[in-house]
Amino acid sequence: MRRGILGLSIAVLALLILVQIKGVEGEFAQKKHSIILSQIELEKAAQAKNDVESAYKQVLEKTKGRTVPEQVAKTAANLFALQGVLEKEYAGEGVEISLWFGATDEEELTRLQQNMLDENKAIKCKNCFDYAQNTTGYEKDSVPLVTAFLNPKNGKMRVSRNGWGLVKSDARITAVNSGNKLGLGCSLYANSTSANCFVGEEIE
Numbered sequence: 001m002r003r004g005i006l007g008l009s010i011a012v013l014a015l016l017i018l019v020q021i022k023g024v025e026g027e028f029a030q031k032k033h034s035i036i037l038s039q040i041e042l043e044k045a046a047q048a049k050n051d052v053e054s055a056y057k058q059v060l061e062k063t064k065g066r067t068v069p070e071q072v073a074k075t076a077a078n079l080f081a082l083q084g085v086l087e088k089e090y091a092g093e094g095v096e097i098s099l100w101f102g103a104t105d106e107e108e109l110t111r112l113q114q115n116m117l118d119e120n121k122a123i124k125c126k127n128c129f130d131y132a133q134n135t136t137g138y139e140k141d142s143v144p145l146v147t148a149f150l151n152p153k154n155g156k157m158r159v160s161r162n163g164w165g166l167v168k169s170d171a172r173i174t175a176v177n178s179g180n181k182l183g184l185g186c187s188l189y190a191n192s193t194s195a196n197c198f199v200g201e202e203i204e
Contacts, residue, residue: 045190048086048095049197052186055082056199060157068152072164075157076144079184080131095190096121101146101159102128103179109196112187116194122187127175135173138166148173149182149201159183159201 059078065071083099090097104125116123124130133145147165151158161177176182183200 044093044095045188045193045195048090048097048188048190049186049195052086052097052099053197053199055086056184056197060159060199063157064155068164069166071152071157072147072150073144075150076131076147076165079146080144083131090188095188098122098124098130098187099184100124100128100130100186101149101184103176103182104128104185104198105180109198112196113194116187116189117192120189122189122194124187125185127172127179128185129172133172135170136168138168143167145170145172149176159199161201 056079059075059082063071063075063078065074079099079101086099087097102125104127108125112123112125129145131144131146134142135145135148137143143165145167148163148167148170149159149161149165151160151162151164159182161182167173181198181200183198185196185198188195188197
């Protein structure tokens with residue numbers, strides 16, 4: 001009888017050990033899957049960051065016009081179009097991107113990355129705006145706000161506090177000009193990953 005009980009105890013113990021092993025294997029598989037997903041999201045974010053920075057540089061270098069005002073206007077239009085295309089394209093791949101222009105600094109960009117992880121979404125810096133933002137020109141017409149920060153040199157468009165755009169005084173322009181780093185940027189959020197990109201002002 002004792003041998004029978006002992007045999008049953010060993011069988012139960014073996015079953016419990018097997019269940020524990022299966023549980024550990026399942027936990028390991030879940031962790032491995034999570035690590036793989038995180039790696040995929042990191043790769044997506046890195047690719048998106050590079051794509052946006054490259055696209056920004058292409059717009060600045062390749063957009064031409066017969067006159068400076070025309071070149072500035074075309075550049076603003078291309079930046080607006082770029083925002084729509086990239087934000088929609090990457091949304092389909094599970095990456096939320098917010099394209100913007102404005103003023104920031106390293107401390108704020110670092111803080112933004114943590115804020116995006118906390119809020120699970122892409123977030124702009126405080127004094128940054130998207131390319132749909134308009135302001136009032138000297139002719140009382142509506143012009144893209146970003147034109148206040150575009151100024152070509154030797155045929156190539158540059159980001160500059162001394163923008164060519166003929167715009168009236170605007171609190172947003174004052175806020176941007178008071179910042180440390182002026183440029184074109186983006187905020188990215190993908191699952192548990194966040195990043196920023198930035199193409200800065202050319203300082204003479």
